[in-house]
Amino acid sequence: MYHAYPHYVIKNVELWTAEGVEKGRDVEVHEGRVVSIHPTAEYASPVTIIDGSGLVLMPAGVDPQVHLRVPGQEQKETPGTGLLAALRGGVAAVLSMPNTKPVIDSVDVCKLAALELCEAEKLTGVRAYLSASITRDLKGQEPVDYQALAQWGVKAFTDDGVGVVKDELMEAVFQASAVTGLPVLQHAEYPGHGGVLAAGPVQEKIGSKPYPAAAEADMVARDLKLLARYPKARYHVLHASALETVELVADAKRRGLPVTCEVSPHHLWFTSADIDEHNSAFKMNPPLRSARDREALRQGLKNGIVDFVATDHAPHEPTAKSENFKTAAFGTTGLETSLRVLLSLWKEGLLSPTDVVRCFAKKPAEFLGIADEFGTIATGRPLKAALVNTNSQDVVREEDLFSLSKNNCFIGQALTGHVHAMFLNDRFYLFS
Ligand SMILES: [Zn+2]
Numbered sequence: 001m002y003h004a005y006p007h008y009v010i011k012n013v014e015l016w017t018a019e020g021v022e023k024g025r026d027v028e029v030h031e032g033r034v035v036s037i038h039p040t041a042e043y044a045s046p047v048t049i050i051d052g053s054g055l056v057l058m059p060a061g062v063d064p065q066v067h068l069r070v071p072g073q074e075q076k077e078t079p080g081t082g083l084l085a086a087l088r089g090g091v092a093a094v095l096s097m098p099n100t101k102p103v104i105d106s107v108d109v110c111k112l113a114a115l116e117l118c119e120a121e122k123l124t125g126v127r128a129y130l131s132a133s134i135t136r137d138l139k140g141q142e143p144v145d146y147q148a149l150a151q152w153g154v155k156a157f158t159d160d161g162v163g164v165v166k167d168e169l170m171e172a173v174f175q176a177s178a179v180t181g182l183p184v185l186q187h188a189e190y191p192g193h194g195g196v197l198a199a200g201p202v203q204e205k206i207g208s209k210p211y212p213a214a215a216e217a218d219m220v221a222r223d224l225k226l227l228a229r230y231p232k233a234r235y236h237v238l239h240a241s242a243l244e245t246v247e248l249v250a251d252a253k254r255r256g257l258p259v260t261c262e263v264s265p266h267h268l269w270f271t272s273a274d275i276d277e278h279n280s281a282f283k284m285n286p287p288l289r290s291a292r293d294r295e296a297l298r299q300g301l302k303n304g305i306v307d308f309v310a311t312d313h314a315p316h317e318p319t320a321k322s323e324n325f326k327t328a329a330f331g332t333t334g335l336e337t338s339l340r341v342l343l344s345l346w347k348e349g350l351l352s353p354t355d356v357v358r359c360f361a362k363k364p365a366e367f368l369g370i371a372d373e374f375g376t377i378a379t380g381r382p383l384k385a386a387l388v389n390t391n392s393q394d395v396v397r398e399e400d401l402f403s404l405s406k407n408n409c410f411i412g413q414a415l416t417g418h419v420h421a422m423f424l425n426d427r428f429y430l431f432s
Contacts, residue, residue, distance in 0.1 A: 006031060009048070060423075063093070070113050086124070089419065097131060097161075106144065110130055174226060223235060234258050311334030313403070332410075394418065395414050
């Protein structure tokens with residue numbers, strides 16, 4: 001599925017990094033590392049030339065919120081289809097979420113997941129990092145062994161899918177975070193609100209209670225209050241969906257608290273008024289909210305209050321995603337459409353090229369502590385890059401998606417950009 005080239009040049013490309021844009025560059029790669037970046041030139045020596053004319057080369061993405069469904073949920077995604085979807089979307093590293101079967105709450109389950117992932121990692125070249133749960137079996141009652149899991153190599157702790165309700169458990173994991181340096185990822189949601197969609201036409205039509213922004217914002221406010229006692233901990237808000245959350249994070253950052261925040265592509269693109277009542281791919285947790293919320297998330301991403309984009313890629317088999325919004329599982333896939341959403345926002349004039357790279361690659365790489373390998377393109381570093389046609393504008397089609405599950409709410413949308421090829425060290429993956 002790939003070519004391996006010991007020595008190659010990506011010729012006459014437009015280079016995007018978080019530092020700026022350079023046109024007409026050649027990027028020369030030897031044994032997987034960038035050895036030179038210079039104005040385009042002619043080559044006499046035997047070197048493989050890859051023509052990058054008219055294309056953009058940018059750092060491959062890092063996605064810190066992906067449900068790879070490993071171990072135990074191969075009816076939703078397999079290691080192969082999940083990592084292939086990442087590759088196809090221009091993503092070179094992912095953080096997998098622990099709400100699996102069994103839950104990733106011990107070193108033994110970490111080992112099982114890593115074993116299941118390793119073959120697909122070798123084949124695709126995409127790195128899959130693991131996060132572990134905050135509480136045993138995601139039950140919100142007993143803490144896991146944070147030290148042992150950190151020592152094994154998990155990159156974060158999260159009960160994603162449910163919010164951690166008990167204050168003392170948040171304090172316990174903040175204490176552990178201060179020692180291990182690993183971030184605590186909160187799915188901020190106080191239970192009991194009884195809603196599946198935020199206020200909007202489809203929510204009214206199906207007659208369910210609205211899922212209020214307060215369910216999210218109140219938990220973030222509680223967490224920030226506790227966090228003030230643990231200045232060495234790291235707290236991260238997963239998939240922020242509400243204006244109130246952005247305001248809380250902005251205020252906490254002004255006060256110097258160790259907080260970061262992410263947004264999912266669907267919350268940047270849609271509002272509750274866009275929901276197709278016959279397509280439960282539009283049911284996700286947290287839900288799509290108002291235009292006012294979407295605008296706060298867009299502006300937050302632009303000004304850095306929202307640190308980066310993460311997909312919350314959540315594949316589900318068709319039987320879990322019936323047309324009934326009340327009973328369908330939460331989640332949309334997103335690995336294959338995330339960069340295209342960002343490029344569409346670039347096309348609209350919201351994001352600059354450096355903004356796109358910052359929130360798709362650089363910041364999430366720094367967040368996961370993998371910035372020595374991912375997030376930029378520079379001489380002396382291994383090359384992890386996507387070669388992208390930023391001029392294309394195509395409708396997302398189900399048959400083009402590599403993820404095993406097709407519950408992607410962007411199907412039918414015209415999005416900018418097309419990942420033409422991926423470079424992962426000495427490997428060259430060419431797509432159509
Ligand atoms: Zn979540």
